[in-house]
Amino acid sequence: MTRDRGIDRREFITAVGGGVVVLVSVGPSALLAQDRRRVYPEDLNAYLRIAGDGRVTVFTGKIEMGQGVMTSLAQMAAEELRVALGAVEMVMGDTERCPWDMGTFGSLTTRMFGPYLRAAAAEARAVMLRLASEKLGVPRAKLVVADGVVSVTGDPSRKVTYGELAQGRRILRTVGDTAVLRKASELTVMGTSPQRFDAHAKVTGAAQYAGDIKRPGMLAACVLRPPAHGAKLTKLDTAAAAKMPGVTVVNEGGLVAVLHADPEAAAKALASVDAKWETQAPAFDTETVFDHLVKASPAAAVLTARGDVAAARGAAAKVFASTFHKGYVAHAPIEPHTAVAEVQDGKVTVWASTQTPFPIRDRIAETLGLAGDKVRVITPYVGGGFGGKSAGLQVVEAARLARIAGKPVQVRWSRAEEFFFDTFDPAAVVQVASALDGAGKISFWDYVVYAAGDRGAELFYDVPNVSIRVSGRWRGNGTEVHPFAVGPWRAPGANMNVFAKESQIDIMAAGAGIDPLELRLRNTTDARMRAVLEAAAKAYGWKPGVAPHRTGRGRGLACGIDAGSYVALIADVAVDRATGVVRVERVVVAQEMGVVVNPTGAAMQMEGCITQGLGYTLTEELRFRGGEILDRNFDTYRVPRFSWVPRIETVLVRNDEVAPQGGGEPAIVPVGGVIANAVFDATGVRFYRLPMTAERVRAALSPEKRN
Amino acid sequence: MTKTIRFRLNGKPTTLETDGSRTLLWVLRDDLGLSGTKFGCGEGICGACTVVVDGEAVRSCSVPVSSVDGREVITIEGLAGDGALHPLQQAFVDHGGFQCGYCTPGMIMNAYALLRANPKASRDAIVKGMEDNLCRCGAHQRILAAIEDVARGKGGAS
Ligand code: FES
Ligand code: FES
Numbered sequence: 001m002t003r004d005r006g007i008d009r010r011e012f013i014t015a016v017g018g019g020v021v022v023l024v025s026v027g028p029s030a031l032l033a034q035d036r037r038r039v040y041p042e043d044l045n046a047y048l049r050i051a052g053d054g055r056v057t058v059f060t061g062k063i064e065m066g067q068g069v070m071t072s073l074a075q076m077a078a079e080e081l082r083v084a085l086g087a088v089e090m091v092m093g094d095t096e097r098c099p100w101d102m103g104t105f106g107s108l109t110t111r112m113f114g115p116y117l118r119a120a121a122a123e124a125r126a127v128m129l130r131l132a133s134e135k136l137g138v139p140r141a142k143l144v145v146a147d148g149v150v151s152v153t154g155d156p157s158r159k160v161t162y163g164e165l166a167q168g169r170r171i172l173r174t175v176g177d178t179a180v181l182r183k184a185s186e187l188t189v190m191g192t193s194p195q196r197f198d199a200h201a202k203v204t205g206a207a208q209y210a211g212d213i214k215r216p217g218m219l220a221a222c223v224l225r226p227p228a229h230g231a232k233l234t235k236l237d238t239a240a241a242a243k244m245p246g247v248t249v250v251n252e253g254g255l256v257a258v259l260h261a262d263p264e265a266a267a268k269a270l271a272s273v274d275a276k277w278e279t280q281a282p283a284f285d286t287e288t289v290f291d292h293l294v295k296a297s298p299a300a301a302v303l304t305a306r307g308d309v310a311a312a313r314g315a316a317a318k319v320f321a322s323t324f325h326k327g328y329v330a331h332a333p334i335e336p337h338t339a340v341a342e343v344q345d346g347k348v349t350v351w352a353s354t355q356t357p358f359p360i361r362d363r364i365a366e367t368l369g370l371a372g373d374k375v376r377v378i379t380p381y382v383g384g385g386f387g388g389k390s391a392g393l394q395v396v397e398a399a400r401l402a403r404i405a406g407k408p409v410q411v412r413w414s415r416a417e418e419f420f421f422d423t424f425d426p427a428a429v430v431q432v433a434s435a436l437d438g439a440g441k442i443s444f445w446d447y448v449v450y451a452a453g454d455r456g457a458e459l460f461y462d463v464p465n466v467s468i469r470v471s472g473r474w475r476g477n478g479t480e481v482h483p484f485a486v487g488p489w490r491a492p493g494a495n496m497n498v499f500a501k502e503s504q505i506d507i508m509a510a511g512a513g514i515d516p517l518e519l520r521l522r523n524t525t526d527a528r529m530r531a532v533l534e535a536a537a538k539a540y541g542w543k544p545g546v547a548p549h550r551t552g553r554g555r556g557l558a559c560g561i562d563a564g565s566y567v568a569l570i571a572d573v574a575v576d577r578a579t580g581v582v583r584v585e586r587v588v589v590a591q592e593m594g595v596v597v598n599p600t601g602a603a604m605q606m607e608g609c610i611t612q613g614l615g616y617t618l619t620e621e622l623r624f625r626g627g628e629i630l631d632r633n634f635d636t637y638r639v640p641r642f643s644w645v646p647r648i649e650t651v652l653v654r655n656d657e658v659a660p661q662g663g664g665e666p667a668i669v670p671v672g673g674v675i676a677n678a679v680f681d682a683t684g685v686r687f688y689r690l691p692m693t694a695e696r697v698r699a700a701l702s703p704e705k706r707n
Numbered sequence: 708m709t710k711t712i713r714f715r716l717n718g719k720p721t722t723l724e725t726d727g728s729r730t731l732l733w734v735l736r737d738d739l740g741l742s743g744t745k746f747g748c749g750e751g752i753c754g755a756c757t758v759v760v761d762g763e764a765v766r767s768c769s770v771p772v773s774s775v776d777g778r779e780v781i782t783i784e785g786l787a788g789d790g791a792l793h794p795l796q797q798a799f800v801d802h803g804g805f806q807c808g809y810c811t812p813g814m815i816m817n818a819y820a821l822l823r824a825n826p827k828a829s830r831d832a833i834v835k836g837m838e839d840n841l842c843r844c845g846a847h848q849r850i851l852a853a854i855e856d857v858a859r860g861k862g863g864a865s
Pocket of ligand 1: 745753
């Protein structure tokens with residue numbers, strides 16, 4: 001902890017600008033201890049301010065990348081404060097104005113940060129009531145508050161506004177997370193779907209992203225890139241570029257770049273750079289990577305061990321053994337990684353397309369040898385992240401180049417750079433063996449996952465004999481198991497684990513002639529899981545039946561738990577035998593996520609999950625040969641399009657007993673499984689590898705294969 | 708080579724002295740300050756850079772600025788009349804036809820050209836017409852609903 005770099009509370013409130021400021025402090029937790037360059041009071045999780053004009057400003061290190069938290073967090077604050085939603089303003093992802101935050105990922109904003117924010121707002125309301133009680137000379141119990149106005153019960157003419165109460169004051173309050181929050185039954189702003197805060201800006205083109213930031217004298221940078229990961233530069237000649245008017249060439253510490261005011265001129269200059277590279281012979285590629293993963297992954301760690309798997313296996317009448325595969329998947333946000341950096345008086349300011357402004361600030365400080373308070377990261381709207389904007393290489397590049405060039409610099413990756421430097425969702429392998437007893441109960445479950453990590457690997461079915469092992473993880477810098485960097489991708493690892501698990505459940509159901517819904521219900525007593533399964537079945541109109549029907553059309557079922565939420569999916573598909581194209585026609589998704597802050601926002605995330613999930617399930621697989629990436633744009637790397645999108649019906653299963661849970665990721669995790677199960681029902685062919693491309697489906701269904 | 712390019716931009720006569728081979732996208736964004744038009748792929752594949760030229764959707768990343776000489780260009784900034792959103796913009800707001808919003812200007816401009824050519828477009832025609840505009844967030848279902856609403860006259864299509 002570097003307390004000396006922080007500012008104290010008095011300075012802090014001065015900097016914030018007076019009014020009533022409420023801080024939430026639950027430190028020092030393990031999370032908070034991660035911040036080594038805290039500028040703010042050390043133990044600060046959230047804060048908000050009520051100004052003299054009655055406006056409420058919420059400061060949060062979280063960022064808005066489409067998931068809608070700008071609005072849903074404001075709803076939480078408005079709810080507890082009892083102000084109109086329109087009175088709340090959000091300041092997000094600015095390392096100089098917002099409390100430290102580890103980053104926006106893992107569907108943690110609502111479930112982890114939400115309670116802090118609500119506590120701050122609840123405390124602020126208590127402060128307002130106390131001030132009002134003094135001012136009006138009425139005991140607190142006699143006061144009511146609505147829309148930021150405190151009035152006397154039964155005598156509404158005696159009232160005072162939050163603004164009047166906050167005016168001219170400088171009050172700083174700190175609370176723990178013990179504030180009394182409003183009960184689920186009392187909520188009026190949470191649980192509604194107001195117009196999103198970002199709506200107007202986003203439909204008019206006014207919304208600013210990192211690439212829209214213009215600074216005086218700014219140069220666009222094009223960085224020299226290797227043809228393959230692991231390639232070494234053997235020859236470099238930048239003379240031609242250096243001669244071009246307006247071009248600055250940078251070659252420092254392994255960073256070779258050309259800069260020009262016009263991005264096209266910079267790109268031209270880069271094309272004139274003569275570079276030779278030595279590449280390594282490819283050791284494996286898209287098709288042969290799986291053997292490598294199993295061999296190269298570290299020894300498996302035991303996630304779960306109970307009962308006697310070997311004995312149960314020995315006693316099983318029929319063992320179902322399967323191996324599942326999935327390739328690398330790109331994040332491919334439509335906004336590429338972008339950053340603008342500027343150095344002024346020894347201080348670096350960066351506008352970045354990032355999910356992790358604070359860790360990035362630290363990384364810049366470290367790279368440039370600066371103190372944390374000499375770096376400020378500002379996060380405008382982020383044009384999609386999905387986990388991919390947690391790394392931030394482009395931000396560091398922009399900061400380095402700005403310092404070297406002595407001018408503001410923009411780094412905006414081309415689509416090819418985006419596909420090259422992405423931290424991909426790793427290719428992975430799962431091996432699983434399991435069996436059913438005579439009563440259709442799962443008797444044992446023996447599971448090992450390579451390279452995807454443990455998220456989603458845990459079993460929620462009630463099985464007496466279980467062994468779950470996890471070898472390797474979804475994060476890597478490209479020097480260990482994977483040929484390039486891999487990292488978090490929307491519900492990291494869970495897509496693979498749930499695909500394997502839920503396929504295996506259906507394999508057993510079909511093998512034993514049991515309806516897939518019935519088998520799941522028979523094997524889980526978890527009330528939340530049963531509730532979403534039943535809700536999905538009801539919304540879909542599920543009739544018991546055993547797969548496969550082999551009619552070319554099929555239905556599938558899959559479920560999962562992620563980010564504290566429960567989700568069940570039922571999908572209808574049509575499979576064209578001639579082309580191998582799988583068309584997903586309808587998806588019913590039932591999700592239980594505790595108290596729902598914004599139902600429309602939740603539905604949008606569920607729909608986004610289903611739609612994005614179609615990609616990793618049906619087409620998306622990054623093709624590579626050794627360190628060379630073969631997909632460079634959306635022409636060969638096919639992401640979901642309008643014609644693919646099924647009718648998506650979302651069902652929110654109410655559970656006010658549970659605090660709000662994550663919503664950005666859960667519904668994507670069962671997509672691979674639900675479609676694989678539906679394709680099996682349609683064709684009788686089981687697919688063990690994602691994506692189920694048209695080519696693979698056609699080959700598997702060809703008459704020679706099917707005899 | 709530097710040449711004089713005259714066109715109407717969002718209803719206003721505009722004159723530029725610039726290298727006519729420069730890409731329209733960067734001229735709009737950097738010279739004319741219209742940053743609502745986005746870069747997504749740079750190769751005409753994603754549609755984030757879509758603007759409307761003489762009523763037709765054009766991928767501004769793939770045409771030189773000289774190609775708009777003497778023509779009428781509309782960008783996302785030119786769609787809303789004095790303060791009021793265009794029906795398509797309003798429908799996108801009402802239906803939540805965006806998440807991160809980065810594809811949104813291109814989506815709206817493409818839909819604008821589509822409905823201009825086919826004001827009562829069926830759902831199938833809309834799907835077909837929007838097929839090559841990519842949205843990674845998966846806002847598709849709501850984008851379609853928004854455009855359909857306008858095509859059915861619910862938003863008072865212009
Ligand atoms: S940026 Fe023009 S089509 Fe993608
Ligand atoms: S809303 Fe994010 S890409 Fe479409």
